Amino acid sequence: MTLSLHPLVILLIFPGGLFLILAGLAYEYVDRKLVARFQNRIGPRWFQPLADLVKLLSKEEIVPQGVQRGLFYLLPLFALASALTAALYVPMVGLKPAYTFQGDLIVTIYLLSVLTLSMGLAGASTVDRFALVGATRTLTQLFSYEAPFMLALLGPAIAAQSWQIGNINEFAGQNLWMLVAQPIGFLVALVGLMGKLELPPFDAPEAETEIVAGALTEYSGRGLALFRLGKDIELVIGLTLVAAFYLGGLHSPFDFILKTLGLLLAVALMQTLFARLRIDQVVGLWWRIGTILAVIQLIAIIAGRYLGTLIF
Amino acid sequence: MSGERFVIPIGPQHPALKEPSHFEIFVDGEQVTGATLRLGYVHRGIEKGAEQRTWTQNLYLMERICGICSHVHALAFAQGVEALAGVQAPPRARAIRQVIAELERLHSHLLWLGVAAHEAGFDALFMYSWRDREVVMDLLELVSGNRVNYSANLLGGVKFDITAEQKVRILDGLNFIEERVHYYLGVVNTDETFLGRTRGVGLLSREEAERLGAVGPTARASGVTRDVRVDAPYAAYSEFPVKMVVSQQGDLQARFVVRLDECFESIRVIREILNNMPESELVVRMPRRIPAGEVVSRVEAPRGELFYFIVSGGGDKPERVKVRTPSLANWGTVLATAPGHKLADIPMLVAGIDPCFSCNDR
Numbered sequence: 244m245t246l247s248l249h250p251l252v253i254l255l256i257f258p259g260g261l262f263l264i265l266a267g268l269a270y271e272y273v274d275r276k277l278v279a280r281f282q283n284r285i286g287p288r289w290f291q292p293l294a295d296l297v298k299l300l301s302k303e304e305i306v307p308q309g310v311q312r313g314l315f316y317l318l319p320l321f322a323l324a325s326a327l328t329a330a331l332y333v334p335m336v337g338l339k340p341a342y343t344f345q346g347d348l349i350v351t352i353y354l355l356s357v358l359t360l361s362m363g364l365a366g367a368s369t370v371d372r373f374a375l376v377g378a379t380r381t382l383t384q385l386f387s388y389e390a391p392f393m394l395a396l397l398g399p400a401i402a403a404q405s406w407q408i409g410n411i412n413e414f415a416g417q418n419l420w421m422l423v424a425q426p427i428g429f430l431v432a433l434v435g436l437m438g439k440l441e442l443p444p445f446d447a448p449e450a451e452t453e454i455v456a457g458a459l460t461e462y463s464g465r466g467l468a469l470f471r472l473g474k475d476i477e478l479v480i481g482l483t484l485v486a487a488f489y490l491g492g493l494h495s496p497f498d499f500i501l502k503t504l505g506l507l508l509a510v511a512l513m514q515t516l517f518a519r520l521r522i523d524q525v526v527g528l529w530w531r532i533g534t535i536l537a538v539i540q541l542i543a544i545i546a547g548r549y550l551g552t553l554i555f
Numbered sequence: 556m557s558g559e560r561f562v563i564p565i566g567p568q569h570p571a572l573k574e575p576s577h578f579e580i581f582v583d584g585e586q587v588t589g590a591t592l593r594l595g596y597v598h599r600g601i602e603k604g605a606e607q608r609t610w611t612q613n614l615y616l617m618e619r620i621c622g623i624c625s626h627v628h629a630l631a632f633a634q635g636v637e638a639l640a641g642v643q644a645p646p647r648a649r650a651i652r653q654v655i656a657e658l659e660r661l662h663s664h665l666l667w668l669g670v671a672a673h674e675a676g677f678d679a680l681f682m683y684s685w686r687d688r689e690v691v692m693d694l695l696e697l698v699s700g701n702r703v704n705y706s707a708n709l710l711g712g713v714k715f716d717i718t719a720e721q722k723v724r725i726l727d728g729l730n731f732i733e734e735r736v737h738y739y740l741g742v743v744n745t746d747e748t749f750l751g752r753t754r755g756v757g758l759l760s761r762e763e764a765e766r767l768g769a770v771g772p773t774a775r776a777s778g779v780t781r782d783v784r785v786d787a788p789y790a791a792y793s794e795f796p797v798k799m800v801v802s803q804q805g806d807l808q809a810r811f812v813v814r815l816d817e818c819f820e821s822i823r824v825i826r827e828i829l830n831n832m833p834e835s836e837l838v839v840r841m842p843r844r845i846p847a848g849e850v851v852s853r854v855e856a857p858r859g860e861l862f863y864f865i866v867s868g869g870g871d872k873p874e875r876v877k878v879r880t881p882s883l884a885n886w887g888t889v890l891a892t893a894p895g896h897k898l899a900d901i902p903m904l905v906a907g908i909d910p911c912f913s914c915n916d917r
Contacts, residue, residue: 282682372563376585376898443676444748450676451570453899454563517748519676521899522585524751 248341258335259327266335267475268292273504274478277511292475296468304464309370318368319462319469322361326476329354333483334412334492337499343409348400351408352393355439355480358473359385365470366458377457380448380522384438387526388445391533392435394541398428399488401544408487416492428540429489431533436481437510438529440474444517445525482506560588563898567596571674571902574912578905582898590893590901592886597916605876610636610710610845613873620878621914622703623666626652626659627856629708632876634789635852635865636710639845646791646833648712653790654828655698655707656854657821658725661732662691663857664814667909668739671811674902675752680742687735694728697721712838722829729822736818743811753807757892757904760805767887771859772817773908775801776809783855790854795828797821807907814909844871856881858909880914 253259271292279286306315332340332347340347359381366378399421400406403414415421422429438445449457459470486493486502493499520528560581567575575596581589601620605613618629630652637644644652665688672680692702698721699705707713717725743749759769764777774781782799784792800816802809847869854861859881866875885908893904 282679283686284682372561376563376582379584443678446676447899450899453571453902455570515679517677518672518680518746518752520748520751521897523897 253331253341258338258341259330263327263330263335263476263479264472266479267472268296270479270482270503270507271475273507274511274514277508278514281511281515296472299463299468299471300465302464304466307369307371307461310461311368314364314368315466318361318365319466319473322358322473323469323476325354325357325361326473326480329480330476332408333480334408334487334499335483337493337495337497340409340412343407346406348396348406348408348411351480351484352389352396355477356385356389358477359439361473362458362470365462365466366460369461371461373454373456373460374458377448377454377460380454381441381458383522384441384445384448384525387530388435388438388533391431391529391537392439394534394537395428395432395435396484396488398425398537398540398544401541401548408484412487412492412494414492415488415490416494420489420491422489422491425489425540425544427536427543429485431537431540432485432489433506433509433513434529435533436485437513438525440478440481442510443514444520446519447522447525450519479503482510565901571905572912573670576910576912578901580893580898580901585897585899587893587896587898587901590890592890594886594912595916597913599917601917602876602878605873607872609871610843610873613876614708614710615706617876617878618704618706618708620880620917621911623663623911624659624856624858624861624914625704626655626707627854627861628878629706630656630790631852631854631861631863632865633708633710634854635850635863636845636867637841638850638852639848639865639867640841641846642711642839642841644712645835645837645839646794647716647835648837648839649791650795650828650832651713651715651717651837652708653792653795654717654725654825655695655705656790657825658691658695658698659705660821660857661818662688662695663909664818665691665732665736667814667857667906668811671903671906672749674906675749677746677749680739680749684735684739687732690728690731694725697724709838711841712836714837716837717829717832722832725829726826729825733819733822736815736822740812740815743808743815750808752900752903753811756807756896756900757810757907758806759888759892761803763891764805764888767891768884769859769888769908770881770884771856771909772800772810772813773859773885773888775799776813777805778803781860783853783860787853789852791828794833795824795831797824807903810907844869845873856914858882858911858914859884878917880911880917882908882911883915885910886915 272289276286329351331342332351334340363378363381366374399411403411405411441448482503486506490502563580563582565578566572567577577593579591580587605616614629617632618625620628665684669681669684695705696702698717699707759777761778764774764779780801784797785799797820800813802813845867847867849866852863861881862879864877865873868874889904
């Protein structure tokens with residue numbers, strides 16, 4: 244444990260729990276506001292995501308017929324729990340990660356995948372056609388994004404010679420920004436992040452005009468609120484990871500806000516620029532090109548280090 | 556295993572549909588193997604209601620068959636009744652009718668551009684095109700007092716005139732719209748992600764289009780040279796003709812290009828009319844009882860050929876008004892081209908014919 248706070252405080256209030264939930268809502272607001280302004284709209288007011296959350300929590304939860312009741316209630320909890328847990332290992336708000344151990348990079352990525360997997364399972368366990376098609380697309384997109392995203396996060400890990408997010412963060416802070424040193428990796432990580440979060444143009448799994456709401460079509464009330472909260476927190480954690488690795492590490496709250504919001508600006512811009520890709524275009528594009536790019540980047544890093552040891 | 560048919564219901568309630576209808580899409584994974592369609596959800600019995608209203612009251616009713624192409628419905632009706640009565644509307648009235656019809660075509664095509672972009676997930680284009688469409692809506696409100704259902708037609712002419720200062724405002728608005736449509740044409744032809752959703756999708760050959768009876772921009776995008784404004788000019792189209800816009804490509808991208816090019820033609824012809832407006836009175840006297848007879852009245856709505864068949868028994872109410880809207884003719888193309896595409900293409904295919912369910916359900 245690297246933060247000198249009581250574990251319960253870390254889990255429930257700061258930097259996990261309550262603070263994280265509020266941060267997720269704040270980032271959702273910034274994302275929606277930016278996208279709205281890019282589209283020449285006004286956009287929501289600052290408390291809109293909070294209002295949405297409170298409204299959803301207060302609505303009746305309708306359990307559809309033919310669904311597995313246990314899974315129906317548990318999956319949103321899994322999703323939210325895994326998102327909240329993943330936050331313990333990343334440098335939230337620029338402070339040291341609350342907990343750190345060898346290999347926590349893999350654990351964090353795994354926990355983020357559990358969230359997407361929960362959504363896919365939630366869709367697959369209903370009898371609604373839209374949810375089934377949405378679940379298929381979610382899981383397909385999960386497969387095509389995990390590999391390149393992981394490889395893109397692997398690049399800085401190799402450069403820092405460590406699997407611990409804390410150490411990679413330190414390394415990033417002391418050396419040239421990896422945005423400059425590994426630009427291909429940054430591009431893969433950014434696009435991979437958008438695919439992971441199912442943001443447009445990679446929102447085929449929840450394409451509103453095709454399959455209503457994808458895997459979450461049957462959810463309402465509390466279940467939907469928890470899933471949406473999980474996605475918001477995933478946004479924060481994803482931005483934190485990519486900013487920590489590629490934008491020179493996060494070392495102070497001010498640093499954190501500046502870098503993650505800057506990254507969010509780039510993400511919001513990419514959201515508005517493109518039409519939605521079909522799921523087969525998503526997979527075809529990223530499973531091939533993304534992985535190839537990430538592998539090229541890795542080879543470049545490894546070759547660079549080898550040449551470095553030869554010369555010096 | 557492959558004999559099992561998985562049915563995705565699109566409608567009557569679905570975010571892709573702005574109006575209710577029921578599509579059953581048979582899929583195998585993401586691959587569509589068949590599609591059926593059920594219409595009639597917004598049937599309001601307008602044709603029956605027309606038989607119980609006088610000729611003038613029906614003008615009000617026919618306009619409300621559709622919100623987007625309301626003027627051409629009233630225009631087709633008014634022209635049919637005038638033909639039965641042996642009356643021709645004065646030149647200025649016909650020119651004003653054409654101006655409003657072309658302004659309506661502009662607003663309809665811009666609306667369609669936004670909706671089709673939204674179906675493709677391209678919300679930025681949706682928001683921008685609808686923002687620009689507001690200029691056309693403001694022009695229509697300036698001239699008629701209403702953004703929708705302009706009530707411009709009277710039996711025998713038009714209700715209002717276009718003054719000199721309105722003309723200036725319209726020309727300014729048209730300049731703005733023209734440069735915006737140039738920009739959208741660029742986007743439609745060069746944006747890679749958008750092309751990925753439209754190029755090669757929904758290919759309809761000319762033979763298929765003719766066999767299925769397609770009309771309007773849907774048919775013209777497949778090379779069918781059919782346009783009522785050119786083939787059978789009405790209103791002032793003989794004095795101020797339009798050029799037919801045809802493409803040989805036959806896919807969704809062609810439909811976008813044809814509609815946007817039609818916007819340019821509309822802008823050009825409105826300018827021509829406004830600069831050369833004939834002088835005459837606005838309305839000509841019509842008898843209250845229309846002589847007995849039958850008439851076919853055809854106009855080119857933004858979606859294609861709109862066909863009215865009116866029977867008069869000599870009284871002050873019509874005996875029968877039959878409306879065949881363009882959307883009804885174009886549905887066959889969707890059902891014929893759907894198999895073989897992915898599920899994600901279906902909303903785009905449906906949007907590609909510019910469907911108007913209120914129109915075809917009446």
